[in-house]
Amino acid sequence: MREYDDDDAVDFVIVGAGAGGATLACKLAEAGFSVVVLEAGPFWRPLEDFASDEEAQQQLYWLEERLSGGTDALALGGNNSGWGVGGSTVHFSMISLRFRPEWFRSRSQLGYGFDWPITYDDLAPYYDEAERALAVSGPVRYPWGPPRRRYPYREHEMNAAGLVLARGADKMGIEWSAVPLATVSAPRGKSPPCVYRGFCNFGCATNAKQSALIVWIPRALAAGAEVRDLAMAGRIELGADGRAAGVHYRRNDAWRFQRARNVVVAGYAIETPRLLLNSACGRFPQGLANGSGLVGTHLTTHAGPGVWARFDEAIRWYKGPPNMAVCEHWNYTDAGKDFHGGYAFMSQGPLPRAWAQLLVTERHLWGMALRREMADYNHMAGLVAVAETEPRACNRVALADVRDRHGLPVAHVTFEYAANDRRMQDHARRFMGEMLAAAGGKDTWTSDDTSHILGTCRMGSDRETSVVDADGRSWDVDNLWICDGSLFPTAGGVNPSLTIQALACRMGARIQALAARGEL
Amino acid sequence: MNEDAPTARFPGYDVLAKWDSPSFDGITRKTLAARLDDVPPRRWLTQDEWDLLDAINARLLPQPDRAQPIPITPWIDAMLHDDRGEGYRHPDMPPLRAAWRQGLAAVDDEARRLLDRPFVRLDADAQDAVLHALEGGRAVSPGWQGLDAQRFFIHHLLKTAAGFYYAHPLAWNEIGFGGPANPRGYVRLGFDSRDPWEAKEAR
Numbered sequence: 001m002r003e004y005d006d007d008d009a010v011d012f013v014i015v016g017a018g019a020g021g022a023t024l025a026c027k028l029a030e031a032g033f034s035v036v037v038l039e040a041g042p043f044w045r046p047l048e049d050f051a052s053d054e055e056a057q058q059q060l061y062w063l064e065e066r067l068s069g070g071t072d073a074l075a076l077g078g079n080n081s082g083w084g085v086g087g088s089t090v091h092f093s094m095i096s097l098r099f100r101p102e103w104f105r106s107r108s109q110l111g112y113g114f115d116w117p118i119t120y121d122d123l124a125p126y127y128d129e130a131e132r133a134l135a136v137s138g139p140v141r142y143p144w145g146p147p148r149r150r151y152p153y154r155e156h157e158m159n160a161a162g163l164v165l166a167r168g169a170d171k172m173g174i175e176w177s178a179v180p181l182a183t184v185s186a187p188r189g190k191s192p193p194c195v196y197r198g199f200c201n202f203g204c205a206t207n208a209k210q211s212a213l214i215v216w217i218p219r220a221l222a223a224g225a226e227v228r229d230l231a232m233a234g235r236i237e238l239g240a241d242g243r244a245a246g247v248h249y250r251r252n253d254a255w256r257f258q259r260a261r262n263v264v265v266a267g268y269a270i271e272t273p274r275l276l277l278n279s280a281c282g283r284f285p286q287g288l289a290n291g292s293g294l295v296g297t298h299l300t301t302h303a304g305p306g307v308w309a310r311f312d313e314a315i316r317w318y319k320g321p322p323n324m325a326v327c328e329h330w331n332y333t334d335a336g337k338d339f340h341g342g343y344a345f346m347s348q349g350p351l352p353r354a355w356a357q358l359l360v361t362e363r364h365l366w367g368m369a370l371r372r373e374m375a376d377y378n379h380m381a382g383l384v385a386v387a388e389t390e391p392r393a394c395n396r397v398a399l400a401d402v403r404d405r406h407g408l409p410v411a412h413v414t415f416e417y418a419a420n421d422r423r424m425q426d427h428a429r430r431f432m433g434e435m436l437a438a439a440g441g442k443d444t445w446t447s448d449d450t451s452h453i454l455g456t457c458r459m460g461s462d463r464e465t466s467v468v469d470a471d472g473r474s475w476d477v478d479n480l481w482i483c484d485g486s487l488f489p490t491a492g493g494v495n496p497s498l499t500i501q502a503l504a505c506r507m508g509a510r511i512q513a514l515a516a517r518g519e520l
Numbered sequence: 521m522n523e524d525a526p527t528a529r530f531p532g533y534d535v536l537a538k539w540d541s542p543s544f545d546g547i548t549r550k551t552l553a554a555r556l557d558d559v560p561p562r563r564w565l566t567q568d569e570w571d572l573l574d575a576i577n578a579r580l581l582p583q584p585d586r587a588q589p590i591p592i593t594p595w596i597d598a599m600l601h602d603d604r605g606e607g608y609r610h611p612d613m614p615p616l617r618a619a620w621r622q623g624l625a626a627v628d629d630e631a632r633r634l635l636d637r638p639f640v641r642l643d644a645d646a647q648d649a650v651l652h653a654l655e656g657g658r659a660v661s662p663g664w665q666g667l668d669a670q671r672f673f674i675h676h677l678l679k680t681a682a683g684f685y686y687a688h689p690l691a692w693n694e695i696g697f698g699g700p701a702n703p704r705g706y707v708r709l710g711f712d713s714r715d716p717w718e719a720k721e722a723r
Contacts, residue, residue, distance in 0.1 A: 199702075319698065
């Protein structure tokens, strides 16, 4: 790996090595820019570091202190955050779905949320690029969305947990599909095909999973980028000229300063606004690049209402990727809804520790009642939604009085569902419950959860109503960029990682074009 | 409360029988060897707190069917010793260690107020009554000042204990979980299908 000195003013210093930062690092390094990536967590070696063990693999999550409150306080940590090179793609479920085209115009075409400053057609070539880069394994014909090219790899064999969704959907006359997954169904380079060991949410120990750690980081390194792990960014320095001069970061208990011509923040929707707020200075007392006052606001998540049932057949849902079948019916159907926005839902495959913790937090089971319920583990199946929530100013990331081990104020996250969010979840629970019953499920019960955090530094068409422009470039500080899920004006009803990577690919191309015109 | 342990659904299944097979890789063997053989000593809790927590865990996950119960208390002590949390806390809750210290003291005070005895000296039914009071939001001890009793019971005591219990291979045997499977993985994925290295259910 090429290494730079702190005093080398590199073209780009990127904070965060997840879906946004790793992808952009690759694209910029391949375009010939000098790049240093600062990552708070370690540089994982999957074959040596990833035990097949839920408890030990909690190490993949951001476990530093955060406060999370509000009427519907979000669970953070394992739910939605990564720690280490690859970020949350190291433990994501590999679900690789595109946004519905109309969502990029949700305000003007669908009547809710905010319009994006780009259209689906702007992003479509980069969705193609990201799907090829991840060698997404998907069905020959995906039932929803505009016509598209074939997925690079064939779909995986469906597990019984997914066949439950399929059987229920068929009985109801509703479309279903194999999930397009970023884990290979045939050999690819150093990746053997997925062996269906089922620990995907705890790190893939075979490298079948096409995470940012496996896909983008090796390409970035080959193109000359440096990835500096265990480097916690604390503050972005603003020069006298009003441009970002570099990033103060802590490594090996010492504060250091990396100079750079451009700074990219890619810490995901909590750490990104936190870093900007912690970088307040004379010129930006409310947080760096926060002339709009919007940094940290309009946090959205995906509500994850779940429905669970017992089946006569053995399901053994620990086998295979955790989410193999999907129904996007309510993302693409607008008639007959009592809510705006959309949701997808998928089949499930929690491992024992996660399943037990769901039983205790949702049903308050303990004692022998818990052990007896757990004995049905191999006969359970469930459906969980990825339901878009409304972007609202009151849901936000701010700074707390509490400080972390680096002396930095931690994030204080506040969240409350809107009435529409609740109607959508009620709808999802009813519909998924019907489907599980149609599939033969018994003793159905429901749960609540959330996943993914988005939208705290949204992109937009003008400086009054957004933090960055369509290229992820700050309206206030023109060599400061954001590249992660913070950019999303609306959350859409699908998992965000493919869209984050497509946006990063597009940003890479745009930055190249701007540089060629002398506009960096 | 019904004290019957679940009937053996997967008789004879021992996930550790796969230890030397292609289902267990080196790092997994190392991780599980530590869980089985290196149960940590008491380092953070006081002896009284440890005894109290052990009594609570014996009600949350009773194991009358095991001569050697799955250890839970030592792993909670290790978690507190390392100050290793979940990555977030409610603004109304104290930091991890402070919450456990205050919460354990409050459980004991709750027992004394309800039944005039320390928790460890109550019989199982009385202990369950105390825990049901916490679960049901009926706690009365002033020791809960600044600490939500129900949230402490569900999200600290119960969720943590369940997490450690079901991270143990004996618990995997009990529920028929296939367990580690790297690099061999699984081949038969459909309804009612079982690879030869998976648990066989008694039906």
